[in-house]
Each structure stands twice: as structure tokens, then as C-alpha cells.
Amino acid sequence: MSVRASFEPNETTDESRSLRERVADNPGPARFWLLGTAVLVALEFGRYMGWAQQLVGAVKYVIGLVGLIPTWIGDSVGEATVPIVSYFVSDAITLVLLFGIAVLVTRFTSWSAVDQFDLGLSDRLVRFLERAVLTVVLATIAVLFAFTPVGGLVNGAIDGVFNTLSSIPTLTSREVISNQGHRTPGGGWDGTFLGLSPAVAWGIRTLLVYGYALTMIVWTWKGYTIFREHYRKADWTPRDDTLRRFRTHYWGLFGLIVVLMFIVTALWAPAISPTTADQNIASPYEYEIEYLNDDGDVVTTTPGQANLNSQSNGQNTIGPMSYDDYDRWSPLGTTSSGQNLLTHIAYGAQTSLVIGLLAIGLGGLIAVTMSMLTAYYKGIVDILTVITSDTIISIPAFLLVMMLSVIFNQGNHPIAEPLNGGLLLGLIFAFVYWPGMWRTIRGPSLQVAEEEWVDAARSYGQTPVNTMRKHMAPYIAGYIMIYGSLLLGGIIISTAALSFLGLGIEGSTPEWGRLINDGRSFVGTSSWHVATIPGLMIVLVVTAFNALGDGLRDAIDPEADTGGTDDTGTAAAGGGG
Amino acid sequence: MSRWRYFFKRLLLSVPVLFLVMTFIFVLLRMGPVDPVAARLGPEASGAEAARMRERLGLNDPLWEQYLDFITDLLTLDLGKSWVIYGDMEVTRIISFAGPPTLWLGFWAILLPLFIGIPLGFYAGLRPNSGGDYIASVGGILWQAMPNFWLSIILLAALRKTKGGGWFGFDWYTLGPDIRSITGTPELAFATASGIDWGTLASDIKLILPPALVLGSASMAAELRIGRTAILETINSNYVETAKAKGLTNRVIIWKHVFRNALIPLVPVITNEAFLLIGGSVIVEYLFNINGLGKIFFQATVQGDLPLAGALLFIFTVVIILLNILQDFLYTIIDPRVGYER
Numbered sequence: 001m002s003v004r005a006s007f008e009p010n011e012t013t014d015e016s017r018s019l020r021e022r023v024a025d026n027p028g029p030a031r032f033w034l035l036g037t038a039v040l041v042a043l044e045f046g047r048y049m050g051w052a053q054q055l056v057g058a059v060k061y062v063i064g065l066v067g068l069i070p071t072w073i074g075d076s077v078g079e080a081t082v083p084i085v086s087y088f089v090s091d092a093i094t095l096v097l098l099f100g101i102a103v104l105v106t107r108f109t110s111w112s113a114v115d116q117f118d119l120g121l122s123d124r125l126v127r128f129l130e131r132a133v134l135t136v137v138l139a140t141i142a143v144l145f146a147f148t149p150v151g152g153l154v155n156g157a158i159d160g161v162f163n164t165l166s167s168i169p170t171l172t173s174r175e176v177i178s179n180q181g182h183r184t185p186g187g188g189w190d191g192t193f194l195g196l197s198p199a200v201a202w203g204i205r206t207l208l209v210y211g212y213a214l215t216m217i218v219w220t221w222k223g224y225t226i227f228r229e230h231y232r233k234a235d236w237t238p239r240d241d242t243l244r245r246f247r248t249h250y251w252g253l254f255g256l257i258v259v260l261m262f263i264v265t266a267l268w269a270p271a272i273s274p275t276t277a278d279q280n281i282a283s284p285y286e287y288e289i290e291y292l293n294d295d296g297d298v299v300t301t302t303p304g305q306a307n308l309n310s311q312s313n314g315q316n317t318i319g320p321m322s323y324d325d326y327d328r329w330s331p332l333g334t335t336s337s338g339q340n341l342l343t344h345i346a347y348g349a350q351t352s353l354v355i356g357l358l359a360i361g362l363g364g365l366i367a368v369t370m371s372m373l374t375a376y377y378k379g380i381v382d383i384l385t386v387i388t389s390d391t392i393i394s395i396p397a398f399l400l401v402m403m404l405s406v407i408f409n410q411g412n413h414p415i416a417e418p419l420n421g422g423l424l425l426g427l428i429f430a431f432v433y434w435p436g437m438w439r440t441i442r443g444p445s446l447q448v449a450e451e452e453w454v455d456a457a458r459s460y461g462q463t464p465v466n467t468m469r470k471h472m473a474p475y476i477a478g479y480i481m482i483y484g485s486l487l488l489g490g491i492i493i494s495t496a497a498l499s500f501l502g503l504g505i506e507g508s509t510p511e512w513g514r515l516i517n518d519g520r521s522f523v524g525t526s527s528w529h530v531a532t533i534p535g536l537m538i539v540l541v542v543t544a545f546n547a548l549g550d551g552l553r554d555a556i557d558p559e560a561d562t563g564g565t566d567d568t569g570t571a572a573a574g575g576g577g
Numbered sequence: 578m579s580r581w582r583y584f585f586k587r588l589l590l591s592v593p594v595l596f597l598v599m600t601f602i603f604v605l606l607r608m609g610p611v612d613p614v615a616a617r618l619g620p621e622a623s624g625a626e627a628a629r630m631r632e633r634l635g636l637n638d639p640l641w642e643q644y645l646d647f648i649t650d651l652l653t654l655d656l657g658k659s660w661v662i663y664g665d666m667e668v669t670r671i672i673s674f675a676g677p678p679t680l681w682l683g684f685w686a687i688l689l690p691l692f693i694g695i696p697l698g699f700y701a702g703l704r705p706n707s708g709g710d711y712i713a714s715v716g717g718i719l720w721q722a723m724p725n726f727w728l729s730i731i732l733l734a735a736l737r738k739t740k741g742g743g744w745f746g747f748d749w750y751t752l753g754p755d756i757r758s759i760t761g762t763p764e765l766a767f768a769t770a771s772g773i774d775w776g777t778l779a780s781d782i783k784l785i786l787p788p789a790l791v792l793g794s795a796s797m798a799a800e801l802r803i804g805r806t807a808i809l810e811t812i813n814s815n816y817v818e819t820a821k822a823k824g825l826t827n828r829v830i831i832w833k834h835v836f837r838n839a840l841i842p843l844v845p846v847i848t849n850e851a852f853l854l855i856g857g858s859v860i861v862e863y864l865f866n867i868n869g870l871g872k873i874f875f876q877a878t879v880q881g882d883l884p885l886a887g888a889l890l891f892i893f894t895v896v897i898i899l900l901n902i903l904q905d906f907l908y909t910i911i912d913p914r915v916g917y918e919r
Contacts (some may be wrong), residue, residue, distance in 0.1 A: 173795035387590060391597040394897045398856035398876060399890055404607065406878045411610020427830065493724045497860055500726045516727055523734035542722035 022231045029226045036219055042083030044212065046168035051267070053162035060155075061418065065250045065396055067146075068414075070094040095135065098142070102134035171212060172271040175545045177205040179274055182327045183292040190298075191290070198329035199321075200509065202274050209271050213264040242478075245555040252551015258544030266349040273343035274329050279303055281344050282508045291326040301326065307338030312519075312527035312563055320529055341530065345537060347510040352541075356491045359433065360484040367437035367474055374442070375449035389435030390567040397432050398494060404428045405504050420507040425498070427490050440483045441476050448475045478556035485549035489542035512538055584909045591898050596648075598894050602887045607640075611883065648820050658887040661880045668888045671873060677765050679869035681781070682862070683854045685789035687847070690866035698804025699836070705809060711916065713801065721798035725857050728791045729864040733759065736787060747831070754780040759787070760866040788865040792857045796850045803846055809841035815836075851900050855893050 023030045039047065071089040078086025081164030106127070121129075145151035169175050179201035181191025193201040228240075247253055269278055279287045284304035291306075293299050309315075310324035311334065318324045318334040320341075332341040374382040392400075408416045408424050416424045448454065449472065457467045496513030505511045512534040519530025606613070614630050619732060628642045631637055635646065636723040650657065656668035663671055694717075701713040736759050739749045749759060754776060763785055767778035811817060812835055858871030866872075 029641065095910045188871070199607050230596075263656045320588060331791065387593050387597065390590065391601065394594060395598060395894050395903065396852065396855045396897065399893060402859070402875070403878050403886055403890060406881075407605060411612075413610045482590050489722065496724055497726050501860070501863070501879075513724075513726070516730065520872070523730055524738050531727070531730060537722070537730070538724055539719060539722045542724075543718055546718065546722060577911065 029230045035419045043171040046170045050166035098138045102131045128477045138534040156453045172209050180289045186298050242555045244564045255547025257543045266353040269346035273346045277347045310338040314525040317526040344510040348512045352492045355426045356488045359429030362430035364480045366434040371445040373443045375445040392435045420509040443481045482553045489545035580909045650813040661882040675870045686792040690736045690793040694797035694800030695804045698801040702805040702808025711813040717801040726860045743872045762868040788861045792861045807842045811835045811838045
């Protein structure tokens with residue numbers, strides 16, 4: 001009889017019914033909230049589908065990359081020995097990878113052959129057999145996808161569905177509220193939303209974007225309060241106190257607001273920029289725009305041609321809040337190559353956000369895993385991790401990032417391709433910064449490993465993995481959030497600094513640092529805005545991330561602030577410790 | 578565990594760290610995706626010339642032999658030769674002429690924040706929640722969030738604007754010693770045999786002040802914040818209460834009891850600055866056109882001069898490891914509470 005089975009009855013007592021059952025008892029508030037959510041989602045359905053499509057694309061890319069590993073290892077082994085070995089090695093590694101996936105799948109699904117059939121074998125063996133069977137199934141599917149037309153068909157079907165769904169117009173799509181039109185000889189505007197001027201049309205769309213995002217956030221908060229009032233088991237949890245502390249931490253709230261605006265700007269970049277990145281930056285000669293020329297005729301030209309005559313390069317300036325000669329609205333002016341500065345900023349926010357989140361997510365995952373392992377096992381694992389992290393920390397971070405990015409970009413490594421090097425940069429940052437994160441959470445994880453409940457879980461027969469996941473990791477999560485927020489600012493600065501130097505992100509992907517480099521020579525001229533505005537944006541966003549980190553620290557771990565003073569007042573000015 | 582055992586344990590740990598760093602650099606240079614021969618001769622190099630180069634660089638030897646050679650060379654400080662930017666010059670010679678400007682920059686970048694950041698932090702801490710405190714604190718936060726490269730170009734533009742009067746009512750070009758350009762490498766020839774040449778010294782200092790201000794900006798903000806907190810903490814502590822009760826004058830309390838204790842948490846901040854300086858020197862030297870190690874590292878990485886870049890990276894890392902040991906040593910002497918187990 002396993003431990004798990006003997007405790008099963010407890011889990012279905014009145015105290016711990018599932019959330020679904022609790023909602024079924026009192027469906028009113030939940031129905032109200034879900035209805036509102038449905039309306040909000042329907043308004044922007046096409047955009048959400050667009051994001052989902054990008055997500056699916058990313059997953060496909062990762063699968064493709066993982067699929068390359070077996071042949072890569074096999075080939076290198078084959079080179080060192082006999083070529084025929086490479087096939088065996090690559091097949092074996094494929095199977096190992098698939099088995100790993102099978103283990104993950106069985107771990108995270110509740111169904112298990114152990115509970116269903118009584119085969120008279122030990123639980124361990126049944127579990128292993130179950131995973132082996134799953135591996136074979138996965139292998140069959142993989143072969144089917146790789147070597148038969150099925151893969152292509154499924155791929156095409158997925159793409160087709162998403163393409164259709166994501167082209168549904170939404171509340172904030174450019175087609176609905178268009179700001180791209182031209183003056184008419186009569187003095188009005190043609191092609192814009194309701195015949196308004198592009199500036200007003202763009203303003204309405206931008207307001208709608210931020211308004212929609214605000215509504216969404218407020219509604220999510222409302223959902224949480226409904227959950228707390230009607231459906232949560234406990235009347236009080238420690239998280240309530242954390243939230244209460246954060247709500248009165250004005251410095252942290254300022255950070256949160258700016259960070260949310262930054263994220264919204266990145267997510268809604270196509271709606272916020274007056275023109276799309278593809279039309280304005282990537283392939284400006286493949287589109288056509290109309291404008292009213294000086295002779296009073298409406299003529300057609302390409303955005304590329306128009307860009308050449310709208311540069312802000314010291315002699316010629318299209319400043320913030322102005323139109324260029326081609327009736328195009330530039331809320332933040334143009335760059336030194338005539339492209340729209342706001343388009344660059346909005347899409348550049350996307351680049352920074354993707355790199356930052358990738359680095360923090362991956363680095364944080366490594367750091368948490370290592371901190372759990374070192375705190376639980378100590379001894380040799382701990383020493384080895386100390387040595388590894390000391391090594392990485394003692395190499396100057398920025399120089400290491402520079403060198404790695406140059407080496408991989410010069411070697412034309414396939415990983416340097418997505419986002420013109422953005423993915424590579426994210427991975428490099430994760431590699432460089434995980435030791436720092438590990439060091440920060442090392443103290444708390446060593447502390448929690450000494451706690452009685454961890455000892456209890458161990459003596460009770462919990463597996464080490466479960467002990468770490470259920471009883472240690474939640475305690476660490478707060479600390480990684482604090483440090484992650486502080487680190488994100490640093491990563492944004494480093495990314496910008498690299499692209500300022502012409503490294504890291506290359507090609508046509510917009511990046512804030514490159515803008516500063518573009519406008520470097522014009523700071524003292526009438527085209528001051530090219531370098532100044534992106535710089536101010538960096539300062540604002542980095543300050544906001546620092547503020548958010550301070551706020552989170554004071555909210556999650558008030559003891560950490562040893563200032564001894566009331567944290568709300570002083571923190572608002574100085575950010576606490 | 579005694580303090581000294583802790584210190585020696587740290588010392589012992591730095592040996593494998595050093596070897597791992599060397600191994601890492603070796604892996605990057607020899608086994609990374611960049612082919613050394615192609616980097617040297619251009620991507621189209623092939624045939625006899627490439628084969629000769631391959632032989633000359635020892636790339637045909639077994640990997641472990643290359644590895645051993647590489648490690649021995651680094652340990653004996655035989656850092657090899659530059660390939661591209663200083664054709665075939667010994668790396669040690671490059672360091673001998675590029676090192677001094679970087680050290681000069683680093684010296685001022687540590688000194689300036691010390692004399693601006695700490696006094697400002699103490700000022701803010703002694704007047705908590707006053708207007709001056711808010712200005713200093715918010716200024717420090719913004720100062721810390723400003724990227725060095727942006728600060729540099731703004732500062733350069735502002736200084737260039739001062740030519741012949743301009744916005745601020747002074748001319749940086751003619752203020753004090755005359756300099757031809759506001760950027761450039763300081764000559765550092767002030768210490769001559771006949772004593773110190775004050776004119777050269779002054780122009781060297783003037784040349785280095787703007788870049789040092791930028792490079793020290795982050796540490797300045799950190800010192801401001803930590804100095805402020807340290808003062809707030811000490812001022813509320815019991816011994817200051819006691820001193821007040823004894824009837825000591827404010828002046829004595831602040832100078833004798835508050836300042837000296839508030840300086841303690843600032844010690845690690847100051848030693849940690851070396852990390853920031855080495856990373857930041859690349860951008861600042863590049864923008865202010867100072868021919869120091871940072872700028873040469875930048876050129877070396879961009880132009881594919883990997884042996885030079887690798888050697889410089891090794892040198893920087895060794896400096897940091899040594900500084901870490903020094904810091905541990907200082908801790909061991911100063912702070913009796915330190916222990917290996919937290």
C-alpha cells in the first residue's frame with residue numbers, strides 16, 4: 001500500500017473540495033466575471049490569436065532545435081570514431097530525449113496505470129513500463145511527422161487556422177482606426193478614420209490600447225477579489241498581507257504602472273506605432289503610400305523614398321509631434337534615416353522584453369534548481385556549484401557577453417538567427433546572470449532547508465523532488481521575483497549598450513541602443529530627439545524596474561529592510577535600502 | 578570555523594576557479610564556432626597557405642596538447658600575439674602602453690564618487706524627508722538608471738556646446754588648462770625626472786574628469802543610497818542616544834559616533850566598484866576615445882582578434898579574482914562575524 005493511497009480519503013473531505021465544486025455551489029459571481037472576460041477577450045480576439053500564433057511558432061522552433069541535438073551529437077561522435085556509430089548514437093539520444101518527455105508527461109498528468117490496473121507488478125516497474133510505452137508512441141509520432149507528408153499537412157492546417165483567426169479585425173487594429181491617409185486638395189483628409197487628421201486618429205487608437213489594457217488589468221484584479229471573497233478556502237493567507245503592503249508602497253506602485261505600460265507598449269506595438277515596422281523599416285520599398293504634393297496633386301510613392309526625404313540628421317529635422325512632407329504623422333519625430341521613431345521605440349520595447357524575459361526566466365529556472373539541489377544535498381554538489389558560479393562571476397559580465405555574442409554571430413551559428421541575435425543574447429544573459437541569482441537566493445534556500453517541515457516531509461517519505469518543489473520552492477519564489485525585477489533593468493541597459501556598439505542585435509530588428517547610436521552626432525543640433533528620447537525611455541523603464549523590485553522586496557520580506565524606519569514614506573523617496 | 582580557515586578555504590577555492598576560467602577561454606577560442614585560420618586570413622583562405630597557418634598555430638596537434646600549451650602559456654604570462662589590430666605585437670607590450678590610461682581612468686572613477694556620492698548620501702541621511710533629501714535620493718536613483726553610453730554622449734554634446742560661452746556660461750575648452758580636444762588619451766607624462774610637471778598633470782586630470790564622472794555614475798548612486806541608509810541606521814541606534822543623553826554636542830556625535838560607524842557598510846561597495854569599472858571602461862573609453870585596455874578589447878572582439886581579446890579577458894579575470902581574495906582578506910581582518918556557513 002503506497003503512502004499516497006492511504007491519504008486519498010482526506011483529499012475529498014468538505015474542507016478541500018476543488019475550485020470547480022466551490023464555483024458550482026455559488027455560480028453567480030463567477031458567471032458575472034467570466035461574462036465580462038468573454039466580452040473583453042472578444043474585443044481583441046484577433047490579436048490574442050496573433051500572439052498564440054507567435055507562441056506556436058516559438059514552440060515549433062524549440063522542437064526543431066531539440067530535434068537537431070541527436071544528429072549533432074551523433075555526428076561529432078561519428079567524427080571521432082567510425083561514421084556508422086553516429087547513427088546509433090543519434091538514435092539512442094533521440095530515444096533518451098523522448099523518454100525524458102514521457103517522464104515529464106506522466107509526472108504532470110494525473111492518470112497513471114498504477115492506479116488503474118492491478119498487474120501484480122511493483123509500482124516502480126509499472127511506471128517504467130508506462131513511460132516506455134509512451135516513448136514508443138512519441139517516437140512513432142515523431143517518425144510520422146518527420147518522414148511522411150502528415151507533418152506538412154498538420155503544420156499547414158495549424159498555420160492556416162491561426163492566419164485566419166488572427167486576421168479578424170479587433171478594437172485596436174490599424175484597419176479599424178486608420179491613421180494612414182493623405183490630405184485632399186480641399187483641405188480635409190482621405191483614408192483616415194472618419195476623415196480625422198492622422199494625429200487625432202493615432203491618438204484615439206493609442207488611448208484605446210492603454211484604456212483596454214487598463215480595463216483588462218482592473219478586471220483581472222476584480223476576478224481576484226471575487227475569488228478571494230466567494231471561493232477561497234481560507235479567510236486569510238500571507239499573500240493578503242503582501243498585497244496590502246504593496247498597495248501602500250507608492251514607489252513600488254509607480255514602478256508597477258510604468259512596467260505595465262512598457263509591457264503593453266511591447267505587446268500592442270503594431271497598434272501604437274503610426275506605421276508598421278514591416279512597412280517603415282524592414283521592407284519600405286514594397287509598399288505604396290499616397291500624399292498631396294506641393295502642386296496640389298495626390299501622387300503615389302514608396303515609404304522608402306519618403307523616408308529618404310524625412311531624415312532628422314541635423315540639417316533636416318522632423319521633430320516630435322509633427323508631420324513630414326508625405327502627410328505621415330510622427331509622434332516622436334523621425335530617425336536619422338527617416339524612419340518613424342515611435343515605431344522603432346514600440347518594436348524595440350518588444351525586443352528588450354523578449355530578451356529580458358527569456359534571460360530572467362531561464363536564468364531564474366537554473367538558479368532555483370541549483371539552489372534547491374545545493375540546499376537539499378549540500379556537500380559536493382554545493383562545492384561544485386560554488387566553483388562554477390565563482391568562475392562565471394569572476395569573468396567581467398559585460399565583456400563576456402560581448403565576446404560570446406561576437407563569437408556566435410561571426411561563426412554564423414544557427415542560434416544567432418532568430419530575432420537577429422535576440423534569442424542568442426537572451427541565452428547568453430541567462431548563462432552569465434544565473435550565478436548572481438543563485439547567490440541571492442542561496443541564503444533563504446539554506447534557511448528553508450533547515451526548517452522542520454522539510455525534515456518532516458523527508459521523514460514522511462516524500463521524494464526529494466517533491467520536497468523541493470512543494471515545500472521549498474514556494475518560499476524562494478518571492479526572492480527570485482525581487483532579484484529578477486532588479487536584474488531586468490540591467491539586462492535592458494546591457495542589450496542597449498551592445499546594440500549601441502553595433503553588437504548583439506543586428507539587422508533590421510529595432511533596438512533602443514541602436515537609435516541612440518543613430519542620433520549620437522545630432523544631440524547638439526535641432527535633431528536632438530533621435531538620441532535623447534530613447535535614452536530617456538531607458539532611464540524611465542530601468543528606474544521603474546528598480547522601483548518595482550524595491551516595492552516587491554518591502555512587500556514580500558519586510559524584515560529585509562533593516563532601515564528601521566517606516567518603509568512607506570522613506571521608500572517613496574529613496575527606494576528603501 | 579575560524580576566520581583564517583575560512584579565508585584559506587576561499588583562497589583554495591580560487592585555484593579551481595582560475596583553471597575553469599582558462600578552460601572556458603580555451604573552449605571559446607579553439608572549439609567555438611570561429612575558425613582561427615579563417616579569422617586570421619579571411620573567410621576565403623584555403624589551400625597551402627591555410628594549411629601552413631594551421632601548422633604554425635599548432636592546430637594540428639591533439640586537443641589535449643593544445644590545451645596544455647595554452648594553460649602553460651597563460652600561467653607563465655606568455656599571452657601570445659595580437660593577430661589583427663596590432664599586427665604580431667606581443668600582448669604584454671600592448672598592455673604596457675594601454676594599461677596606464679585605464680588605471681588613470683579607474684583611479685578617478687573611484688575617487689570622484691567617493692567625494693560626491695558619500696557626502697551627498699550623508700547629507701540626505703542627516704536630513705531625512707526634507708526637500709534636499711528627496712532631491713538627492715531621486716537624483717541618485719535616476720543617475721543609477723542612466724546607461725553610461727547615453728550619459729557619455731549627452732555629456733559630450735553639452736561640453737561641446739560650451740565652446741565660446743554657450744549655455745552654461747563657461748567654456749570647457751579654455752577653462753583651466755588648454756586642451757585641443759575634449760576627448761583623447763591622457764599622456765600621463767607628468768612624473769618627469771625633474772619633479773612633477775603640474776601643467777601636464779592638470780590637463781591629464783581635465784581630460785579624464787568627464788569620462789570618470791560617467792564611469793563612476795553607478796557607484797556614485799550606490800554610495801549615495803547606502804550612505805544614506807547607513808546614516809539613518811546609526812543615527813537611530815542606542816549608542817547615539819547614549820551620546821545625546823551624555824550631553825555631547827551634535828558636532829561630536831555626528832563626527833565621532835555617526836560618520837565612523839556609517840562608513841563600515843560602504844567598504845564592500847567601494848571594493849566592488851572594480852567590477853563595474855572593468856565592464857564600463859569598454860564603452861567609456863570607446864566614446865571618449867581613450868586608447869586603454871577597454872577600447873582595445875572592444876576593437877579586438879569586433880575585428881575578430883580573438884587571442885588578444887581572450888588574453889585581455891584572462892587578465893581582467895585574474896585582476897577580479899585577486900581583488901576578491903583581497904576583499905576576503907580585509908573582511909577577515911575587519912569583521913569577526915564572517916563564517917563559511919553563512
